[in-house]
Amino acid sequence: MEIYKDLQKALNAGTYVRLTLADGEHEGFVIALSPALVLLQAIHEWQDVGALVAPVETVEAVEISDYHDDQIKILDFNSVKRTKRYGWVRLGGWQDLFKSLQFKEKFVVVSAEDGTEVGLIDTIEADCVVIKAIDPGGNWQADEVEWPFDDITLVQFDDSYSRTLQRYVEKRASQPTSH
Template structure:
């Protein structure tokens, strides 16, 4: 990843960044880096001038990193809205998918949204609760858009995972109302 230095600087300075991933389902993600590792970058996600959960992305998928808050107006708004003050470190290890997902199991009751590579004709986005993680696979109990649990657990190879989001209002709402 050629933008590693820029991301390390953004991590230290709490800079708002946009990470681009060409040719993937969610091609851009905005937030403040809270971890920059060899395999993963984790952002405290920003939407509408507020932080809402985290997104972990594979470093190898990042095609460009751009600082957003070098524009005076954005810096002013983000400061006034106390976005920088709200940034929180994860509090668990995230060297790779396995350690990140184990942290999500422990801290977020396993609730996550997982995006993976594959055939665009099939679903590549899964929402639900992680059940198990090992060195090669994750097992997840999925929920559909209507809040119904699907009977069969999903087993995904970790090397196909491209993005995991967790700790956001969207997932908290599903967790609260899914039976």
């Protein structure tokens, strides 16, 4: 499994990488790895934009740029460092990942080929996760969404979109309702 070896090298070296997945390219630092899942501290436009987890089997390429050293200098200049803040994330499999995210009460963005949902993890089953989803207007959806592990292509958290929705929902929940 050449991709796994490349991911392991990137993790060990703390190297800035570009991962090619079916949904596109993602840049950042590989900060955790298991045989099943890879955790990337995502970087976009020289900013730390949260974390993403993808199945190792879906990684098509791991690329270290010829400009790696210069890119690291630019990230340092912009005060973006490889982080250890995701040390609590468990990557033993989807169940472990979702349990660790649920424990931290993180809003997540769960993606599959046929769609994406944002929300809180409600329950974790043997073969799926159930999300209490939020619509783009910041409203809880009436029905929960079940995501079979086999269908999940990407999980994101601590990204601007989900963090903003989480803060918005929490603020609305803390405000008294008027009648």
